[in-house]
Amino acid sequence: MRTSRRPHAAPHTDLALATADRTVRRRLARWSRLLSIEPNVDVDRVTTRGRALNDAAARAQAAVVAAASTAIIRRWAANTQPDSQRPPGLASSRCVALATRRHRRSYRRLDKIINCSWLQRRSFLSLPVFLLPILPSEALALAIAQEWDAQKKTLRMDHMRLTGLAFTAIDNPLRLDTPTIIKQIIDYLETDTVFFMASEPDKLVELQKLHWGELLKWSNETFGLDVRPTESILAGPVISEQSRLMMERHLASYDRWALTGYQYAVEAVKSLIIILATVAHRLSVEEAVRIAALEQLFQTETWGKVEWAHDIEHHDLCSRVAAGVLFVHLTSNRESTTKTIARA
Amino acid sequence: MPVVEKSVRAIPLIRSIVSELRKAGTTSTVRSTPYYKFCVGQLRGHQLTQKLFCKGPNEVEHIGETYSTYLRSTRLLQELQYQYKGGERDIEKTANLVGLTTTAKPKSTPKKVDGDEKKTE
Numbered sequence: 001m002r003t004s005r006r007p008h009a010a011p012h013t014d015l016a017l018a019t020a021d022r023t024v025r026r027r028l029a030r031w032s033r034l035l036s037i038e039p040n041v042d043v044d045r046v047t048t049r050g051r052a053l054n055d056a057a058a059r060a061q062a063a064v065v066a067a068a069s070t071a072i073i074r075r076w077a078a079n080t081q082p083d084s085q086r087p088p089g090l091a092s093s094r095c096v097a098l099a100t101r102r103h104r105r106s107y108r109r110l111d112k113i114i115n116c117s118w119l120q121r122r123s124f125l126s127l128p129v130f131l132l133p134i135l136p137s138e139a140l141a142l143a144i145a146q147e148w149d150a151q152k153k154t155l156r157m158d159h160m161r162l163t164g165l166a167f168t169a170i171d172n173p174l175r176l177d178t179p180t181i182i183k184q185i186i187d188y189l190e191t192d193t194v195f196f197m198a199s200e201p202d203k204l205v206e207l208q209k210l211h212w213g214e215l216l217k218w219s220n221e222t223f224g225l226d227v228r229p230t231e232s233i234l235a236g237p238v239i240s241e242q243s244r245l246m247m248e249r250h251l252a253s254y255d256r257w258a259l260t261g262y263q264y265a266v267e268a269v270k271s272l273i274i275i276l277a278t279v280a281h282r283l284s285v286e287e288a289v290r291i292a293a294l295e296q297l298f299q300t301e302t303w304g305k306v307e308w309a310h311d312i313e314h315h316d317l318c319s320r321v322a323a324g325v326l327f328v329h330l331t332s333n334r335e336s337t338t339k340t341i342a343r344a
Numbered sequence: 345m346p347v348v349e350k351s352v353r354a355i356p357l358i359r360s361i362v363s364e365l366r367k368a369g370t371t372s373t374v375r376s377t378p379y380y381k382f383c384v385g386q387l388r389g390h391q392l393t394q395k396l397f398c399k400g401p402n403e404v405e406h407i408g409e410t411y412s413t414y415l416r417s418t419r420l421l422q423e424l425q426y427q428y429k430g431g432e433r434d435i436e437k438t439a440n441l442v443g444l445t446t447t448a449k450p451k452s453t454p455k456k457v458d459g460d461e462k463k464t465e
Binding site: 139286 | 365368369370371377378379382386400402403406407409410411413414416417418420421422424425427428
């Protein structure tokens, strides 16, 4: 017995037009047929980790993932709004910047630019609709939606860090490609916080040996590096050419989106080794930020803290590093959804 | 027989995430939001083991903690920035600092007002 299908409202024509590849279009057509079947089905999520995908496969997979996540989110919309309208075309993030120039949470203005009444139904999801087909994973889309949902009367773009990272990755205003970003991240290795040890006072030296020493030992063992810290101002740390190559090769396993988040986190704490450990789940974000500002921690333990300086800086760093690391994880796992249809 | 990996931090983690989502505020209840359902679904799905599809031993937990830290630090940053935002005093309060008061504000059709400043000694 065949389940009745909803009329194919061509939800993916915009995406399909954007991709010239015929195989991708065929795959998208198959997805839209599959996903417009009534919910009498079992959804099994198959997560595949595809970091080292080649270009064409990556594009195809990204398109499929985008279609899947769009369809999932659209299905939620259909549950709340039975007469689901045709989704709008792709718009660049500049549209949002234009609409929110006055930083008011005015979804109606967005509604004028993008012809869609979804944005007025804020009950289920408040995400700029143009982002839906572009984001690589559902988890990222939901996290960004939560950021938008948490905004009150005015939009504070400086507190919506995942949105900002997504905009940077989509727009790529500096026209950076992956090798350039890798080079910019590796440049932070020479002046990495963790390499510069103090020689006095004793308590600080102990703290540094305890935290930074352990971290360096772990990173040397895990990644096959050969880096040694330094205590003098004149001589820099010893970083062998082999270590640099190993780091480049490791970073090359991430794609441009993940590297955007990585760079953001590295620039926040000014240390590549710390972020390496955080992304590899060895350090939590709070620990990473405390280790990065170890001298400051040492001083505040002796002399006390000033809330409007120390605490604000600490929370700012935590939120930046957490956003960067989260972005890396949420864009590195390729998720695709398959449905198994229960035949009656 | 598969070994059930018990994670001590899983329940405090989901509680902290939900509490942060609640404090961040939504237009509807938190439980009806898709991101809440996603978080809960992820933790339920990885209850038996986190090593699904080549994930690391504590990967989902770590990502969850990162998300919780992100929400918490953004919220605390907002609160502190609001608390210490500073700004200028208005003219009335500035005048009151040195014991002066300001004259009455002129109405839209201005009449002649005596501009006497009352000095308190």
